[in-house]
Amino acid sequence: MSYKKRVPLLIVLDSLIVLTAIFIGYYVLHPYMNVYTMPMLWISAITLLCSHHLFASVYRLYQKAWEYASVGELKAIVKAVTFSIALTAIVQLVGYQNVYVRVLGITWMLHVILIGGSRFSWRVLRDHFIAPNPNKEKTLIVGAGSAGTMVARQLLKSNEADLYPVAFVDDDENKQKLQIYGVEVKGNSSDIPRIVEQCKISHIVIAIPSLSKQEMKNIYDGCAKTKAKTKIIPMIEDLMTGKVSVSQIRDVEVEDLLGREPIELDMNSISDKLTGKTVLVTGAGGSIGSEICRQISRFSPSKLLLLGHGENSIYTIDMELRKKYSNEFEIIPIIADIQDRNRIFDIMAQYKPDVVYHAAAHKHVPLMEYNPTEAVKNNIFGTRNVAEAADAMGVKNFVLISTDKAVNPPNIMGSTKRFAEMIIQNLAKESKTKFVAVRFGNVLGSRGSVIPLFKKQIQAGGPITVTHPDITRYFMTIPEASRLVIQAGALARGGEVFVLDMGEPVKIVDLAKNLITLSGYSVEEIGIEYSGLRPGEKMYEELLNDNEVQKEQVFPKIFIGKAEPMEKNELYSVIGTLPDMDAVELKETLVGIANTKFSEKKILVGSM
Structure with a gap:
């Protein structure tokens, strides 16, 4: 539903809930405390209605995507309802020198239940009764931590994303079988090939920003055993600060698999x-x-x-x-x-x-x-x-x-x-x-280096040419x-x-094989040919x-x-x-x- 249609509908729905709730609260207590006059009841109702819409606007209740509602949205509802009830109590105190706490308490409870229920029902409807877009690719998320759950939430939320999460894997035993946003943790990283085949996964997203290069390589080796396309998320800090979005999930690059940790700089000495x-x-x-x-x-x-x-x-x-x-x-x-x-x-x-x-x-x-x-x-x-x-x-x-x-x-x-x-x-x-x-x-990636050459050869359908099966480079x-x-x-x-x-030297043929699988092909499809050492070239450096x-x-x-x-x-x-x-x-x-x-x-x- 479009924004222009959704906002008027929510305003009308909330107005009915607000007016109904205070009258229900009054008639529940009426046999026991006949203290309300109708003018006072109507003034309280109108005050409550106006203040509710005021605080609903302050806490942006009408701008939220309720089909993805969670604890944050519930807090916003509670704040808006609480402040609108408090403002009504002030009006009662000023106008009638009395606050009818029990009526307002019942009204507060009904507001939270009915307004919250009306919103969260949208999410229940989406999660359990609306099937995902059949054109979206089934996706396995590696890592059920803060980054992985953020990726899952944003993929579920985005209509533009081509990926749809259907399973997590995580090596934390305490997370096994848990469901996060309706997506189950189905195993650990060693189970990736099985889960990909079982769930007919076409994409894998590695969502653990804290991985070392060696850990990344180990996980990727498991992903490479499948036919699924493997991707990786940006840095978690960039996602959380809004510098990049989950739609900028990128392909795994050879640089991610080098098995080397980046050098940390002495920022003070460089600044000087x-x-x-x-x-x-x-x-x-x-x-x-x-x-x-x-x-x-x-x-x-x-x-x-x-x-x-x-x-x-x-x-x-x-x-x-x-x-x-x-x-x-x-x-x-x-x-x-x-x-x-x-x-x-x-x-x-x-x-x-x-x-x-x-x-x-x-x-x-x-x-x-x-x-x-x-x-x-x-x-x-x-x-x-x-x-x-x-x-x-x-x-x-x-x-x-x-x-x-x-x-x-x-x-x-x-x-x-x-x-x-x-x-x-x-x-x-x-x-x-x-x-x-x-x-x-x-x-890696500099002009004249092997990576751009290998990429061109892969795009042309192969084969990749390597000078010698044993040649190594840093x-x-x-x-x-x-x-x-x-x-x-x-x-x-x-x-x-x-x-x-620079750590251990890398075999060029292993680099070529990694690049082939990263490009979505098998080594058999592209092929590797050995051309012999070129003029001036050494076997190792x-x-x-x-x-x-x-x-x-x-x-x-x-x-x-x-x-x-x-x-x-x-x-x-x-x-x-x-x-x-x-x-x-x-x-x-x-x-x-x-x-x-x-x-x-x-x-x-x-x-x-």
């Missing part, structure tokens, strides 16, 4: 470095660079400089940040190529940033094998330009985004990133700028990588190579050499490496000869030097 400061991010339009910009924005810098070579990507992140933060700090998009040394020095001189995050780089391993001179120009000379400009202009902190591929690199990309590390390590020894590098593994999410970079900048003393404890590892963490999940660079004069001498080399000479020189173990002497850094 970023709040009210001028911050420059190179490669600001890229996957990592743009996320670094989003994370930095939370700390309210005075200026955020978005530097990139591609105007479309810079335009995109510029518009995104302006929409959210245009009134909080100045956002300046800068189109520039880090290979243009004069341009980079001019930018540094003009804006004099306090902090620089250098995320601009060529990162695609096989592509750089075919284009080694471009890798050298961007990753080595570009990094040198930005780092030396930062040194010359007195930048306080400089953070280089590096990679696990810089460890024992057999390829051009990894070797050029190791050279970039050595450039900033040497600068750190003599500069007032605190230069640091941050190494991490592959980033993985992390884009926000996690960006938070590490920002935290490393706050920890910097100068010369460090920071490394995240390391974050540090054995001689580079320091066992102590300087921050939860963050280590400092002790990779010693080539001496500056030798390094710059080699770099000076690179433009004159052909592709074969370039690779031989870069890989050879990048894999050389220099002095075992530890880099001198400040006390952590």
Whole structure:
């Protein structure tokens, strides 16, 4: 029933109940106390009628969806009735110097029973006599806690939702066989395959926001044994505060199954470095660079400089940040190529940033094998330009985004990133700028990573191509990588190579299988083919050499490496000869030097 029809109907119904109740109360007590006069009775009735509608409006009794009524709605009825009775008692006291408590008491009771009954009958009718929309998908909710019950309630309430809850599962034995909003808890998480088949479930919603990544993976493994589509709810805080609705239940992503817990930041130390400061991010339009910009924005810098070579990507992140933060700090998009040394020095001189995050780089391993001179120009000379400009202009902190591929690199990309590390390590020894590098593994969802490639292959009907059945990689999410970079900048003393404890490496073939099932297919339907290792590719990757590892963490999940660079004069001498080399000479020189173990002497850094 529409709002315009429902409100007049409820007003008429309540009016009849209010007028009837006070007269019933009067005639119940009339044989025992003949004290009411008809004028007084009618004045009391009219007062009660007017005050009821007043307080019904205050407590929005006519705006509630009574087919979903619960304790909250009952409280609203009791408050409205109580205050209307109290106002009537005041009128009796003022007009007749007496309050007829027993009549008003009976009236109060009749009001609560009749008004409450009229409302809750709508819910009884809906729950027990109205069948759910046959077009809605039968849904199993994993978790019968506060989040799960909220999901069930909102799915039952929403006419727009495509899902209809028919069962819960929960590992709490005390909840077994209970009914929540008419939906039964039919078992625990190990019973998911049985319940899905028994109830002909087509969708599963995992509604436990407090799950660890490993617990999430364990539950998803059970869901993956069924043909039901698995989804997950947003954070419970976002649901409760209204930032998102239950209709924004999303698909489970590979990131949810990594089995790694996100790093917690030291917000105070980061705020000291970023709040009210001028911050420059190179490669600001890229996957990592743009996320670094989003994370930095939370700390309210005075200026955020978005530097990139591609105007479309810079335009995109510029518009995104302006929409959210245009009134909080100045956002300046800068189109520039880090290979243009004069341009980079001019930018540094003009804006004099306090902090620089250098995320601009060529990162695609096989592509750089075919284009080694471009890798050298961007990753080595570009990094040198930005780092030396930062040194010359007195930048306080400089953070280089590096990679696990810089460890024992057999390829051009990894070797050029190791050279970039050595450039900033040497600068750190003599500069007032605190230069640091941050190494991490592959980033899920970044441009050029395996996830977008696998998704395209699945959309095309398969097969997914994996280079080797045993190839492994370290993985992390884009926000996690960006938070590490920002935290490393706050920890910097100068010369460090920071490394995240990335947990256990993941088999690429397992990643492919998970993505296939997450997309609603079976591995047999899509298929997996092995194409062989690509140029420059390793079977496994390391974050540090054995001689580079320091066992102590300087921050939860963050280590400092002790990779010693080539001496500056030798390094710059080699770099000076690179433009004159052909592709074969370039690779031989870069890989050879990048894999050389220099002095075992530890880099001198400040006390952590």
